[in-house]
Amino acid sequence: MRKNKRDELxxxxxxxxxxxxxxxxxxxxxxxxxxxxxxxxxxxxxxxEDLILAALGLREQQFHxxxxxxxxxLASEPKDQLLALFDVLGEWFREDTFKSxxxxxxxxxxxxxxxxxxxxxxxQRNTMYQGVLALVEAAHLKNPEALARxxxxxxEGAIITAHFxxxxxxxxxxxxxxxxxxxxxx
Amino acid sequence: MRKNKRDELxxxxxxxxxxxxxxxxxxxxxxxxxxxxxxxxxxxxxxxEDLILAALGLREQQFHxxxxxxxxxLASEPKDQLLALFDVLGEWFREDTFKSxxxxxxxxxxxxxxxxxxxxxxxQRNTMYQGVLALVEAAHLKNPEALARxxxxxxEGAIITAHFxxxxxxxxxxxxxxxxxxxxxx
DNA sequence: GACTAAATGAACAGATCGGTACACCTTGCT
DNA sequence: AGCAAGGTGTACCGATCTGTTCATTTAGTC
Numbered sequence: 001m002r003k004n005k006r007d008e009l010x011x012x013x014x015x016x017x018x019x020x021x022x023x024x025x026x027x028x029x030x031x032x033x034x035x036x037x038x039x040x041x042x043x044x045x046x047x048x049e050d051l052i053l054a055a056l057g058l059r060e061q062q063f064h065x066x067x068x069x070x071x072x073x074l075a076s077e078p079k080d081q082l083l084a085l086f087d088v089l090g091e092w093f094r095e096d097t098f099k100s101x102x103x104x105x106x107x108x109x110x111x112x113x114x115x116x117x118x119x120x121x122x123x124q125r126n127t128m129y130q131g132v133l134a135l136v137e138a139a140h141l142k143n144p145e146a147l148a149r150x151x152x153x154x155x156e157g158a159i160i161t162a163h164f165x166x167x168x169x170x171x172x173x174x175x176x177x178x179x180x181x182x183x184x185x186x
Numbered sequence: 187m188r189k190n191k192r193d194e195l196x197x198x199x200x201x202x203x204x205x206x207x208x209x210x211x212x213x214x215x216x217x218x219x220x221x222x223x224x225x226x227x228x229x230x231x232x233x234x235e236d237l238i239l240a241a242l243g244l245r246e247q248q249f250h251x252x253x254x255x256x257x258x259x260l261a262s263e264p265k266d267q268l269l270a271l272f273d274v275l276g277e278w279f280r281e282d283t284f285k286s287x288x289x290x291x292x293x294x295x296x297x298x299x300x301x302x303x304x305x306x307x308x309x310q311r312n313t314m315y316q317g318v319l320a321l322v323e324a325a326h327l328k329n330p331e332a333l334a335r336x337x338x339x340x341x342e343g344a345i346i347t348a349h350f351x352x353x354x355x356x357x358x359x360x361x362x363x364x365x366x367x368x369x370x371x372x
Numbered sequence: 373g374a375c376t377a378a379a380t381g382a383a384c385a386g387a388t389c390g391g392t393a394c395a396c397c398t399t400g401c402t
Numbered sequence: 403a404g405c406a407a408g409g410t411g412t413a414c415c416g417a418t419c420t421g422t423t424c425a426t427t428t429a430g431t432c
Contacts, residue, residue, distance in 0.1 A: 005379075021295055023209035026419060037380050042421065099297050104346060108291040109207055113351070125350045149353050150363045153343030160290060160342040164311045165299070167335050177336045180370050181363055191409075212389060223410045224391085234390065 006044045009036050014055035018102045022052060022109045022117075052106070052117055059102050060124050067092075068131075078138035079182060082151065085132070086178055089155060090171030093162040100163035104156075128152065141185040154178050192230045195222050200241035204288045208238060208295045208303075238292070238303055245288050246310050253278075254317075264324035265368060268337065271318070272364055275341060276357030279348040286349035290342075314338065327371040340364050 012034035016025050027048060031038050045051040067088050074084040092098060107121040133148040141147055158174035161167050198220035202211050213234060217224050231237040253274050260270040278284060293307040319334040327333055344360035347353050 019297070021209070021297060023207070024295070027421080028418085038421085039381080039423090040379055043378080046421095048420065100294060104290070105294040107349065108286060108294045109210070111205070111207060111285050122350050122352070125352055129352055146359055146362070149347065149356070149359050153340060153347050153356065153360055153363070155343070156346040157339030157341070157343035160346065161335065161339050163293065164308055166308070166311055166315055170335070170339065173332055173335050174339055176332070177339070177363070177367055180366055184366050213391080214388080225393095225411080226409055228391065229408080232391095 005036060005040060009034055009041060009044065010051070010054045010058050012036075013051055014058050014102075015097075017052060017055055018059070018105075019097070019099055022106060049117065053120060056102065056106060056117070056120050056124070060127070064127070078135045079141075079186075082132070082135050082139065082182060083175055083179060085151075085155065086158070086171050086175035089158055089174070090169070093158075093171055098162065101159050104159065139182075141182065143185060147181065147185050150181055151178055154181075191222060191226060195220055195227060195230065196237070196240045196244050198222075199237055200244050200288075201283075203238060203241050204245070204291075205283070205285060208292060235303065239306060242288065242292060242303070242306050242310070246313070250313070264321045265327075265372075268318070268321050268325065268368060269361060269365060271337075271341065272344070272357050272361035275344055275360070276355070279344075279357055284348065287345050290345065325368075327368065329371060333367065333371050336367055337364055340367075 009030075013030055016030060016033050020029070027038060027041065030036075030041065030051075041051070045054065067085075070088045070091065071081050071084045074087055075081045103121040103124050107118050110117040110121075112118060113122075129148060129152055132152055133144060136144045136148045136151070154174045154177055158170040161170040161174075167173060195216075199216055202216060202219050206215070213224060213227065216222075216227065216237075227237070231240065253271075256274045256277065257267050257270045260273055261267045289307040289310050293304050296303040296307075298304060299308075315334060315338055318338055319330060322330045322334045322337070340360045340363055344356040347356040347360075353359065
């Protein structure tokens with residue numbers, strides 16, 4: 001056996017929740033798509049909510065690892081890495097499995113601020129902010145906190161625009177805007 | 187009778203869907219919250235989907251009317267109106283009923299591109315884009331299409347940031363970024 | 373081969389889902 | 403008074419939801 005059944009389940013569940021939504025995906029659908037029995041599911045996770053939390057955790061880890069790896073491959077200087085972030089976004093948008101951001105979707109479907117799922121999405125965004133802030137500070141740019149949030153807003157906006165499909169190259173347009181902001185803060 | 191029962195229903199349904207989500211809101215909950223009988227609901231709308239479409243239509247009209255009115259009250263020159271858009275966003279974010287954007291949430295919950303609900307959200311975003319583009323062109327700024335999309339991305343990003351609650355003044359920060367982009371295109 | 377741990381299939385429970393049927397009750401108009 | 407339109411309340415349908423039960427099967431280890 002190459003892989004833990006549990007990990008297979010979380011991976012498949014992540015894909016299905018991402019593609020199909022959380023409320024719209026029933027446990028029976030996960031049984032059908034993952035090939036894992038419902039009995040095993042509830043042996044590993046005591047509820048659907050627990051499975052969603054695990055799926056979000058896997059998503060966060062996979063996306064973080066992939067994006068930081070790609071950014072480092074594309075650029076080495078902090079300022080260039082800030083811009084490379086948008087190239088990586090563009091690669092993501094062009095994947096045919098792209099369906100907006102899983103955390104934005106999760107926070108939409110679980111809007112109560114103190115819901116565990118909502119909280120996990122907020123924490124993921126905080127982590128993203130800390131990453132961008134570290135790059136901004138390493139690049140010695142002015143007003144680092146505000147600039148980091150503005151760059152993050154451009155990323156969020158690019159994701160939403162890519163999702164609505166009203167632009168051919170949202171990542172490229174966001175990158176140009178980011179360049180203007182970074183140049184102004186140099 | 188001051189108001190049509192149908193209109194009362196759509197208004198209440200809009201609020202409940204916006205606050206609670208679409209899949210998570212059942213017709214029985216709408217009966218409880220609106221005080222309108224289920225029989226009447228299905229006399230006016232043949233399905234939940236039809237009611238959601240009507241609620242989105244009302245939202246689009248209300249938000250469009252309110253935001254354009256506020257923008258015109260705050261500024262008269264096109265360039266100033268582009269910036270005033272972000273002040274209006276800030277007013278919206280500070281409402282205690284603010285829960286992200288109803289159309290972003292709807293497109294998340296109905297991700298299939300050819301679903302009527304998804305299509306209605308895409309059309310709403312196209313309308314927003316046309317509005318911003320008209321202002322950009324009236325202000326005689328360079329690269330109007332790209333600039334309009336970049337400004338729209340800042341708005342989308344501000345909405346998401348406001349929703350995640352990681353910033354005290356997302357609209358103000360987005361406005362400063364927008365100002366930099368507009369100045370660079372003058 | 374015997375033991376153990378993990379996974380399976382299928383039936384089931386109780387609740388809720390979207391949607392319908394039907395008898396009754398207001399209300400306004402003539 | 404009589405009529406018609408629109409609204410109400412309740413019970414109900416079949417499907418689907420999350421979650422459970424249980425007997426059986428598989429796979430690895432001593």
